[in-house]
Amino acid sequence: xxxxxxxxxxxxxxxxxxxxRPDLLNRFDMPAHIEFASALEEVANRVPEIRALVxxxxxxxxxxxxxxxxxxxxxxxxxxRADMVKYAKAVFNGVVELHIPVVSAIQGAAIGLGATxxxxxxxxxxxxxxxxxxxxxxxxxxxxxGGIISWSQSIGVNRAKRYLLTGDIITGEQAFAWxxxxxxxxxxxxxxxxxxxxxxxxxxMPAAGINGTKRAFARITSMLSAQALAVGLEYEMQAMxxxxxxxxxxxxxxx
Numbered sequence: 001x002x003x004x005x006x007x008x009x010x011x012x013x014x015x016x017x018x019x020x021r022p023d024l025l026n027r028f029d030m031p032a033h034i035e036f037a038s039a040l041e042e043v044a045n046r047v048p049e050i051r052a053l054v055x056x057x058x059x060x061x062x063x064x065x066x067x068x069x070x071x072x073x074x075x076x077x078x079x080x081r082a083d084m085v086k087y088a089k090a091v092f093n094g095v096v097e098l099h100i101p102v103v104s105a106i107q108g109a110a111i112g113l114g115a116t117x118x119x120x121x122x123x124x125x126x127x128x129x130x131x132x133x134x135x136x137x138x139x140x141x142x143x144x145x146g147g148i149i150s151w152s153q154s155i156g157v158n159r160a161k162r163y164l165l166t167g168d169i170i171t172g173e174q175a176f177a178w179x180x181x182x183x184x185x186x187x188x189x190x191x192x193x194x195x196x197x198x199x200x201x202x203x204x205m206p207a208a209g210i211n212g213t214k215r216a217f218a219r220i221t222s223m224l225s226a227q228a229l230a231v232g233l234e235y236e237m238q239a240m241x242x243x244x245x246x247x248x249x250x251x252x253x254x255x
Contacts, residue, residue: 001035003035004035005031005032006019006032006035006036008042013050013051013052013203013204014050015043015050016054016055016056016196016199017036017040017043017053017054017056018057018058019032019056019063020058022061023059024064025060025064026058026059026062026063027064027065028063028065028067028112030083033090037094040094040095044094047099052101052199053098053101053102054102054103054192055104055105055117056107056195060108060109061108061110061114062106062110062130063111063112065111065113065114065115068252071249072250075241084237085237088144088145088146089230089233091117092120092225092229095120095121096218096222097218097222098214099215101199101202101210101214102120102123103121103123103124103125103196103202104123104195105192105194105195106125106127106130107188108130108188110126110130110133111132111133111134112134113146113147115133116134116145116147118132119147119154119180120146120150122214123183124180124182125185125194126172126183127188127190127191128171128172128176128184128185129171129173130171131169131170132175132181133163133169134151134163134164137164139245140244140245140248141245142232142239143236144229144231144232144233144237147164148160148228148232149221149224149225149229151163154178159178
């Protein structure tokens with residue numbers, strides 16, 4: 001398909017999904033959800049030819065997360081909220097259940113769902129000054145789209161609670177020290193090349209060992225998601241419909 005929110009390329013056994021709306025800070029609105037889920041499916045359909053996937057982005061943000069306008073539309077529409085749940089699950093499961101390793105390159109801000117997608121990856125490369133946060137609670141929403149799972153797996157439940165209950169930002173350097181990020185680079189422009197280098201190394205290794213290891217690790221994440229993802233999304237949609245949501249979003253938009 002022809003993508004509007006991202007570019008999908010294939011080279012030497014490595015696929016790359018690159019978010020291409022820097023003017024919108026690569027936000028994850030509904031078109032981005034739909035296209036990203038489709039791109040992941042396209043990559044999955046080319047395994048075993050494709051051996052690894054890189055996630056990268058253009059501009060100063062990996063992804064700034066959700067869209068305020070859509071939040072207001074979802075606040076007023078149960079049908080839109082149902083679509084949000086459907087595609088949130090498609091994105092989460094598309095990353096986790098892909099049979100090949102996923103390497104993300106955080107060159108700038110990764111906020112909300114942007115942080116979830118990046119940290120769900122098997123290897124996370126980040127610029128040391130990148131800003132990473134799950135800010136659902138700042139908007140009056142539940143961090144239900146997977147951040148509870150990806151952050152808890154990486155940095156432990158107590159520290160995940162601390163940052164998802166406050167929405168506080170951490171740097172790439174802090175995230176590396178705690179295990180949320182696995183590779184640290186000095187400059188924003190170094191993140192994507194480093195991610196591609198790692199993906200190419202993996203692509204050159206025997207596929208059976210790599211893919212089996214990835215799928216075994218994914219089973220752990222899937223077990224956690226079975227416990228928390230559906231209920232987290234249910235709570236998030238309840239919060240989306242709450243009377244306070246519209247006022248909170250409008251205040252944030254005004255800023």
